[in-house]
Amino acid sequence: MKYEPVIGMEVHVELSTKSKVFCGCSTNFHAPANSNVCPVCLGMPGVLPVINKRAVEMSVMVGLALNCTISRWSKMDRKNYFYPDLAKNYQISQYDLPLCHDGFIDIKANGTSKRIGITRAHLEEDTARNTHTIGGGDSGVDFNRCGVTLLEIVTEPDIRGAEEAFAYLTELKQLLRYLDVSDCNMEEGSLRAEANISIRPTGTESFGTKTEVKNVASFSGIQKAIEFEIARQAKLIDEGGKVVQETRGWDADRGITFSQRAKESAHDYRYFPDPDLVPIVVDEAWEGRIRESLPELPQARRARFESGYGLSAYDAGVLTAEKEMADYYEAVVKQGCAPKQAANWLSVELQALLTEHKQELTASKVTADRLAAMLKLIEDGTISGKIAKEVLLDMFESGKEPKAIVEEKNLVQISDTSAIESAAREVIAANPGPVAEFRSGKEKTFGFLVGQLMKATKGKANPQMANEVLRKVLKETE
Amino acid sequence: MSNDWYKKTAHEIRDAVRAKKVTALEVTESHLARIEDVDGKVKAFTDVWADAARNQAKAVDARIKNGEDVGVLAGVPIGLKDVFCTKRGTTTCCSKILKGYRSPFDGTAVERLQNAGAVFLGKLNMDEFAMGSSTENSSVQITRNPWNLDCVPGGSSGGSAAAIAADECAITLGSDTGGSIRQPAACVGCVGIKPTYGRISRYGLVAFASSLDQIGPFTKDVEDTAIALNVMCGRDPKDSTSADLAVPDFTKSLKADVSGLRIGLPKEYYTDALNAEMREKIMDAVKVLERQGAKVVEVSLPHTDYAIAVYYIICTAEASANLARFDGVRYGYRAPGVGSTQELYTRTKTDGYGPEVRRRIMLGTYVLSSGYYDAYYLKAQKVRSLIRKDFTDAFEKCDVVLTPTSPTAAFKIGEKSANPLEMYLSDIYTISVNLAGIPGLSMPCGLVASGLPAGIQIMAKPFDEETILRVAYTYEQKRGFEMGTPTAVK
Amino acid sequence: MAKITKADVEYVAGLAQLTLDEATKEKLVGEMGDILAYMDKLNELNTDGIEPTMHVLEMSNVFREDEVQPSLDREAALANAPKTDGEYFLVPKILDTGDE
């Protein structure tokens, strides 16, 4: 039978508040185990939580960017379950009144645009980390992560395949990075995605039994896990079996999902409003201030790059994929450089160097100012595009100003007709054979002679002038 | 020099210490000696910090010698219910599950007392996790009523109440979730107040039921209550539910004048359930206030009958979550030889809690569980709104509501422990105050025939502790008798 | 409301992570049954349209600024731990996954 996958995603993203959501502990990821902890996040007796205002603001920012309605009135609830990574054995979360609800995000998959509904985005606290590598058969618990600000973003079951899931995650991550509310580092666990996957015969409306795939370390892993899970469920049903509602893990090495929860305990979380925390009221004025503080979002920026700078959709997409790249690009263009030339040098030439040296754009010695200065040297004819590649590499390695490099290496383009002319005469004198060939009608040999001329001028001759002057001298000496 | 400083009130001690008529150390020694004498009988203390108290007293004396400002509780010996987090000693809530637990911090109320010059004598007995009305549910010991050692001192702050009645401390600190300060104060004949919810920061108070818990002092007289409130009240950024309101100088309320004040007597409290002798004592007190110009009006709190049901749903539900953290992972008791996390939890919790705590966790878990939330928890929170409205309406007609604190005087040890529901029902007069979040004070109004104290409860609008103190002070000045030293510790 | 059964007691004990012996279970069936039956008196009241009281004080938006405060020293954090290796809190090997 042919099946249609029905997928909803839950993404937990750590918001980059400096301190935790209910206490003043640092959120620094790289601290030694159990050093960013205090009585509050350790759930010691007698402590009380106090909400980090920035955590609320960042949540609302994400909600607005996801076109959500922001709850005027919301509250924090206790979600009760027992687990060693949960200091209080309840998680402070939001149950029936999330901060943000009923939004959407537009994604592009299979070449078309598609709208994915956002059910809700709610504020909660992260859990501790368990390590299983401790000797003696024990597990160790590190509470540094416990209490870090977490936003849970839940979609409608609108996703229809692994590719769409991948596109959703990519789009969401881009948005979060633009908002500068999370580093979205999956390896460090600051973004964690789970997929609820079911299938149904194509053309039917009811939902099948879903499985929840968790603990996948990358977007591509999620895509593969979803593909695997869709195929597994289809095979199971085709063979007369039944999908069991369960949590499944992803074994990246073997490329399979596997049943994870040994015993499917009943989820009876006994949610109730946390009496230690008072309601959160986001009035119109506050929402307005947060909305005003939002940066331009990726889709808007992409469109502006196309219309404003005359870039192709492809170039605009590449340049806006990362906020840092887009900011860099605009800094270059702002200096008066031609938008298309800037796009090309940034997304092709500099990007190639960055990729080769595994370097971040923001860490590069080629600052936007320096790249702009170099582009201006090309535009005013001081250097050729070919020479510019050499200058770029030098800048990339040394961090010197392009002008200094050009002067130091004497790379200024020769645009003096008489100098090029005398070099042309020398080339003609030194290459009687090729000159004769050219004169007998072999136009191809002209390229060779130009090459010789460039060689003689150490590449500095203005290429256009070299062409013209060589033809002129060849004619004169015929 | 007198060696009976232990009999004195906090303000008498403070004044004498500041005037250098006595040293803080001498006062502390006097109390330590008193504890030595009587605590073997009363069993109020679970931990006496004799050396630390002496050092604290010496530090106060040194500051006085240097002419420094030593605060309004200079040299006043204070005992703390073991529900308060203290860096010194252990903080156990008298539960096996927290045996030996050392808090890394001092709670806000404790910190403020210390900054006011108090000297801490140690930790006081309580019902395990403040769950009880008799202090019989302590894993450590049973505290006795200083008026009759066969009787309970009330609870859950029984140790704090008994320590004041037996002159072991000048002030003690308690917590009140459903009457745990006022009922024991009534049982032992001292003053105890539960301030308005939000008046005193709960930071450092081990939570029982977070929406009901409040900290309050036990004192020998009303003036000391005012002083203690002055020290402890006020906004604390560590407690989101602490009220951001200016704190008045409560000692300014200590005027023996109630002329024109309207005293409301809720008809639902003066029913047949109220012991006749107790009613007589209350009415005597009312007459004293009437003679001072107060007017008596009948008021109605029509939902009183539902308060116990509401209370035991809300407090057990909140407690079931608050106590979940005691799991043997980060601190406290861990059952030996556990092989899995599941076993770690179940064996630790089952061994670590006493039967009353387990019962309440079970009840609280049940009323929150799937399918019962609306029927119990949500329903209770709605009825709680009705109970609050009862008080709002009543305070349209009167300035204070006056009731008995407890339907009977202190009962015998063991008398009610077999029937938890009966024990719960004895909280009838105190729990509405917690549900409504309003302030309530209990003070003695004489002895009943059996020689045990009777208590009168004064309630007022939220944040109107001032009127309560004025009424209490007037009654205390004009009642015409002294409670004296309890018979069993004379 | 129906009286509580032994199965209810067992279910709730499971949620609360308590292991009760048979005698305790039987006792709790009776005690909880009595108390819950008493609580059913709330059903006498019509509470349609009544807002639940979640907080007696009408406060909202009590926040802290996003500022880092000192944490505990690790030694202090682990000081009360029943089992630790000096870095981690130790528990018997965790097999399944938690939740978020």
Ligand SMILES: [Mg+2]
């Ligand atoms: Mg979550």
Ligand SMILES: [Zn+2]
């Ligand atoms: Zn912390």
